Amino acid sequence: MSGSRMATDNEKIFDSVKDYYGKVLNKTEDLKTPACISGQKVMPKHVKEAMSQVHEEVAARFYGCGLVIPEKLEGMHILDLGSGTGYDCFTLSKLVGQNGFVTGIDMTDEQLKIARDYIDYHTEKFGYNTANVKFVQGYIEKLTEAGIPENSQDIIISNCVVNLSPDKKSVISEAYKVLKAGGELYFSDVYADREVSESARKHEVLWGECISGALWWKELYHLAEEIGFSPPRLVRASEIPIEREDFKQVLGDARFVSATYRLFKLPQETQPARQVIYKGEITGFPDQLNFDHQNVFLTGDIVGVDEELSTILSASRFADEFEFQPVSKHKKDTRNNCCADKDMEVDPFDYIADRLKRGETMDKACCSQKCC
Template identity: 50%
Template sequence: MERGHSEPAAEHIHDQVKEYYGKILKQSSDLKSNACVPSAKPIPDYIRKALTEVHPDVTAKFYGCGLAVPECVEGCRMLDLGCGSGRDCYVLSQMVGKSGHVTGLDMTEDQLAVARKYLDYHMEKFGYKKPNVDFVQGYIEALREAGLEENSYDVIISNCVVNLSPDKESVLREAYHVLKEGGELYFSDVYSNAPISESLRANKVLWGECLSGALWWEDLVRLAEEVGFCKPRLVTASVISVGNEDLEKLLADYKFVSATYRLFKSPKSSEKERCLVMYDGNITGLEEKFEFDAQYTFKVNEVMEVDGDVANILKNSRFAEEFTFQTRAQSSTKSGSCSAKPKVMPESPFGLAEQLGSASVASSTGLCCGPQESCCK
């Protein structure tokens, strides 16, 4: 739980979110704000193609912000927190392939009914004789109670759902427990520029629209590290325009962004030593360059100097086989050697959004929203 705030009772919040996403919202056009915005980064062609393969009824009932489709997931076991109608699950089904598996978890029966209705449709379309997707009803704050095993997932994603939870710390802690060592939580969500007042947190429309339940971005960084994750890596961010005059008046003192972070579960004993790395260019769809986060873009066969945190992540995650590593001591023996440097980027998602030119305000698109666990689900 964020310090300095008492969230509304968990059971009450869960019930009102279920009602909002299961009964009140019928499709993304029913949203009352622009909280669901597309990614500030261009969508890679291979992901865009995968999105077009998803049944229109599933896409129509999906609500998300940004794009929660990480790279290098062939053969991985993946979990989607607040999967809603299953759009991201069916996109990832194509990414992980026959040897991988995707589990979607959601608390809203109406959303899961849509996701399950089209399971056979998608498996036939993708050419899979055996389904590589399944859906589980449960709460994102209690993954193990839902039957998900500890240390069992390579990657967890979430798309605009954490803000809907009454207990963000439990969401992060449960994700940490069910991730394998070296695993990643890759998620898009809505963040505020300051802690939201308790009176606004009690507004069920603002909560359902993914606004009043949004974490102050500094709280996200603190909570993630307290739970055990490496320092969060900021991938991208987009300014959110509320787009509703009545809601804007209520939220006059606050600003919001949609931001994507990657959180890694690295071994506690691993060393964090700055080193030189070279991307081998073998990640599907990213044969020329790999944009790891806002700071680091790895170009194939280009030597890049990385800090200790990033070196630790790359060496102990699924990306280890995609890079050639060299210690600084080894590199210093090569006279005249040089390396590319990371970009200097703001730590704040608000600063990044402004730097990326997102201040022009993004608006929702068909590639973004559709229901998931709640507002953004």
């Protein structure tokens, strides 16, 4: 496809998405599939309290597909891709505190207006002297053009938005540029178990509903490696049922999940495999830290981690939350290395099936001295 043809097709998608989220959808109940309201999980008390303080008009226009509130947020600079009316941004505004800052970027005028209208409300509600949140007009494929400086963000989140982009490689590449070294892309999105057909991709409603623009889950790993991110680490996943017969006819046998992944921008210099001890000092997580679906750190427990996870923990905002020790050579401690050499390319559909087979109703994993 020629560059001019691709640019024209992308513009059509942008216009369609703007119209869908700016004019067609007025509230959550207007959605025609569960894609943008699935994938939620039990939330820590401090996150629930922050979410409950978001203005009801902002909350009524929330179209996210999962919880995108990672751990350790105080004082962080966070960018929300496709921030909509600001629901996630205002929640994060409360959680980062007065010394943190949250930036939302969106291309839809109608949603940006609502978000900006409630900045002062939330600043006063949270008791801040000055606003610690702002909203930028722009495209998530062109963050630097929109004025987001390179190497400026500690965390980037996105909630069911990357699938709406016709150029996902540019989204992830731009995210990499604006993250600080050790920064994290923590996002929830919709993924397919195969390449979605071209005819389905041209279905405007299914695209606007976050379905037909879904990335084949394996492609995320390829893009992350190509751009320079650490391999995606699956945090949680839940299947999205397609119930309307007319949608099933368009989509064929394709299946979809809502999945949350975390990717890190790591330094070239890696750390050796080590033993780590979680201190239990992160707000809301005094007893354990569920880092991803394979790694759960219990407070005070000794856990062996491989080179990659060792590097992630020491290069990121989590560095002060762990004690780091060399791997013990004593035979009795070798079981601590239970997470080493795990295959990070996890099929989210297999993960869900395995979890259900075990009778689990929630994401649960353990990789510590007590359960390996």
